[in-house]
Amino acid sequence: MSAPTDSETPEQQVSTGCYVYGIAPADLEATSDARGVGDPPGKVSIVRHDQIAALVSDIDLGGPLGTPEDLLAHQQLLDAAASEVPVLPMRFGAVMTDPEAVKEELLAPHHDEFLAALNELGGRVEYVVKGRYVEEAILSEVLSEVPTAQELRQQLIGQPEDATRNLRIQLGEIINQAITAKRDADTAKVVEALSQFAAATAVREPTHEQDAAHVVLLAELGRQGELEQALAELGREWEGRVNLRLLGPLAPYDFVVAEAAQQ
Amino acid sequence: MTVATQGAGGGGGAVDRPSGSSLADVIDTILDKGLVIDAYVRVSLVGIEVLTIDARIVIASVDTYLRFAEAVNRLDLEEKGQGGLPNLVGQMQEGGAKKKTKGAAQGALESAGEKVREFVGDGGDSDRAPRRRRPREEE
Structure with missing residues (x-):
């Protein structure tokens, strides 16, 4: 399935490339105010092939890519x-030689695979749920539940810092373990509370x-x-303990995965 | 389609509902997730310098532990003279709904956490090999 690797040789001279954002159905329209990556921002256009399309913009190959503006x-x-519309997002930083290459090397060879994925996706989008513990609340909770943490804390009171480094490390490690266990439990609680509205859920690594939780959901836009x-409801239950944020639709x-990458 | 800035449940600010993703959120999302063009075509990333950011993984370290110990110590100072801890916790739970705990300290902590991510110039082409994500789960 892989495209020939030597086809870029005649294109070496060009100074612009074609940045690829993602794949969508062919009836997608580019909005005139869409801002692309690059400085100045590239004009976003659409490369179509049969029933699918790629969102792209020209990009100067001389400049660096990856400023905060680019990422946003x-x-x-x-x-x-x-x-x-359904969209298969590319990871940041996908650049091809030109729109023709996008069509011939990306869209055409993988048309059926992309189309099937878009149909499967349908009206579903991604949501991100992030929970962050309120420090005072979670530390008090840990101290009240973990006797050894409580004991260590008592031992440390009034002691000079440089004489208690090991004790403090020990205390911090116990707290960290307790918070990790709470994170696992609270993450499971978020998933449980929301999975009935989602076609799929996944847990991201904590950042x-x-x-308290970092969960992603694939859900119908209509069920937002x-x-x-x-x-x-969960936010009210956790008020003062966990600050929750919801991002989306994204x-x-x-939830996209490259089947062709299995080789 | 509109997105309410508050949860539809009207949770009185129980859930923060930003209208757009912050840079930190974006970094968590688009740098190591999404389709990887290299998996499909070998001619990607033609001669462009892509700045990447080291994905942050929370690895508990001595620094983390010391920070926690310090925070517990701070907690004591703030609450001293209020009796034993179980009592304190009880007050906190009872008063939870009224008490606005999210303050400047929380904000500072968050930004300290986010600060870990830094831009690093990366050669640009090599180690962007596709990392397997879990396969699409369907019901």
Whole structure:
């Protein structure tokens, strides 16, 4: 299934490339205000092949790619599109030689595979739920539940810092273990509360040691209200203990997988 | 289609509902997730310098432990003179609904956590090999 690797040789001279954001059905329309990556932002256009299309923009091959603006532009473009049509998002940084290459080397050879994935996706989008513990609340909880942490804390009171490094490390490790266990339990609780509204769920790695949950859902756009309501209920239950955030609708970054990559 | 800035349940701010993703959220999302063009075509990333960011993985370290110990110590200072801890926890749970715990300290902590991510110049082409994601789960 892989395209020939030597086909770029005649294209070496060109100074622009074709940045690829994602794959969508062919009836997708580019909105005129869509801002692409690059500085100045590239104009977003659509490369179509049969029933599928790629969202692309020209990009200067001389410049670096990956500024905060680039990252935001990539995701905002895909998320906006995902609210309207099924979208298979590319990972940040996909660049091909030109629109012709996108058509001939990406869309045409994988047309049926992409089309099947788009149909399967249907009206579903991704949501991200992030929970972060409120420090005072979670530490008090741990101290009240873990006697050894409580004892160590008592021992440390009034002691000079440099004499108690090992004890403090020991205390911190116990707290970290307790929080990790709470995170696992609370993550499971988020999944349980929301999975009835989702076609699929996945758990992301925590990005902070006080993360309470980091869960992604693939859900019908039409069920967003129910999802928000269920999460708000959990938020009320956890008020003062966990701060919850809901992001979405997003393109289904966590739920696309390249079958062709199995080789 | 509109997205309410508050949860539809009207949770009185129980769930933060930002209208867009922050840079930190974007970094968590688009750098190691999504289709990888290399899996489909070998001619990707033609001569462009792609800046990548080291994916952050929370690895508990001595620094983390010391931070927790410090936070517990701070907790004591804030609450001293209020009796034993079980009592304290009880108050916290009872007063939870009224008490707005999210303050400046929380914000500072978050930004400290986010600060770990840094831009690093990356050669640009090599180690962007596809990492397997879990297969699409369907019911």
